[in-house]
Amino acid sequence: MNDMYKVFITVVEQQGFSKAAEHLYMTQPAVSQYIKSLESKMGVKLLDRTYKKMVLTKAGEIVYEHAKQMIGHQETMHHLIHELYNEPKGELSIGASYTYGEYVLPRIIAQMRKEYPSIHPKITIGNTQDIAKQVADMALDIGIVEGEVEEPSIDVHPFADDEMKIVASHDHPLVQKEEVTVHDLEQAMWITREKGSGTREATERMFENVEIDPTERMEFGSTQIIKESVEAGLGLTFLSLWTIRKEMAMETLEVIDLPKATLKRSFSILLRQKPMHTKATTVFYNLIQSHK
Template sequence: MDQHLIVFKEVAERKNFSRAAEALHMSQPAVSQYIASLEKELGVRLLERSNKFVELNKAGELVYQYAQEILRNYNQMQILVSDLKNDPSGELKIGASYTIGEYVLPRFLAKLQENYPNIIPAVSIGNTDDIGAKLVQHEIDIGLIEGNFTHHQVSIEQFATDEMYIIAGVGQSFKEEACISIKDLENETWIIREEGSGTRKMLEEFFQRSNFEPKRILTFGSTQTIKEGVESGLGISMLSNLTFTKERKLKKIQKLFVEGTPIERKFSIIKNYHEFQPKALEVFENLVKQST
């Protein structure tokens, strides 16, 4: 692999010759020499230098984009060649939306560790939009999401279904077995997830279908915080049945049978179209599909 591109990429990302040299275990003069040699070969200046930092100019931005792609392709080639002669191994970058990441993914990872101990998972948890964006930017290899994510370079395939219920604290004046109209909940405080969350999208679609608009909404950034708010009587919410099983057994949260619920949604695998698939990714994807 061309060391010039490796050095240039480090300098571009760290915006400093000394820090790039430290990361590469090289001397600063050696780093400077590589950059000068690359600029001479291309016949154009790539970096604007100051005493404290360096910045990419327009030519540098172009070279940086291609350098990223070239180095990524080279690494992918190494993995594929290794796959031909070895068992699945190496790092696998997995992204998962919150409900899946906190309540479903751990058992997938346990099976992966049991069957393929040489695969090292690196997990990112975020809302559905966050995971989709990470996949598009090649920050993860595969994503497991709630609901939908649409992008021209991303494929999506359902692997499981989930049911969502409206929930309340046990101290609130609802009878769990009674069927409730959504209109009966008009004056309740609704605790919902942040923008970009698959759970929030499903709840907003339910409101729209029901021609319903809550009078008071609180927005929380995690499922756990929402459950604690519901338990305390702060308000009601809609969450996946997977997320409050323990609290329901402990009689801290009750499931409300509201007209139009439960809402079924899909859990999906997302991948980049036309990307190479190392054995590690293939075995994890198959494990997910077979475990549901």
């Protein structure tokens, strides 16, 4: 039965029988037979092949989701049994939002590789909602994000505070101004992250707190590009202090410190709800907790 599920999952993810057969080192008729057998056992059609592009039926969506979870639990079970008698090892899929992933995570990975060389991290960087979805789908073992996550299948563990402030270039007119007003902020050009990002969510919350709705905005999908744009004098932004430590030390970026425009939030660890996690996941979880 497990083989049927694995073949079905591969057909869905490879978007076709031919690619699935190639991926599984099987013949296409063999793959087709597995799918027919699974559909017969379930008593329903799982794949709709009447269109040019193969699509899942509603029943197929249910089988795909639960088959992925079942196989994921089995793989975890085998890892856990093996790890009872061995050091932590194997691949560890880690997801992180941009702020943590680009500015904090590299140091933790370096520490883990030094202490546990048999663990092989695979890193995915994305916005908060993307990482949460991949943890929920078991495509990632663990995630580290900022911002709100509402996903019933995920355990959310806040572990560190983050402070966000308005940031401008060293020679921006508002940095030189003795008192910055709400009107100044509303008339300024703002450079923000994309929707779905925890940083964008925090920026919108700050706009509400200060009671502004800037009309001049530019949107980028990378914190690094935003920092460089602000350094070049293109506008203001709202960033975590973790992300601008080097630039503040070099005095290329400055903070515009307004009480209403300061926001505190938490970084959180995301774990899929399971009875147990692999030893590699637990090791990494503990390293994150100790690196505050």
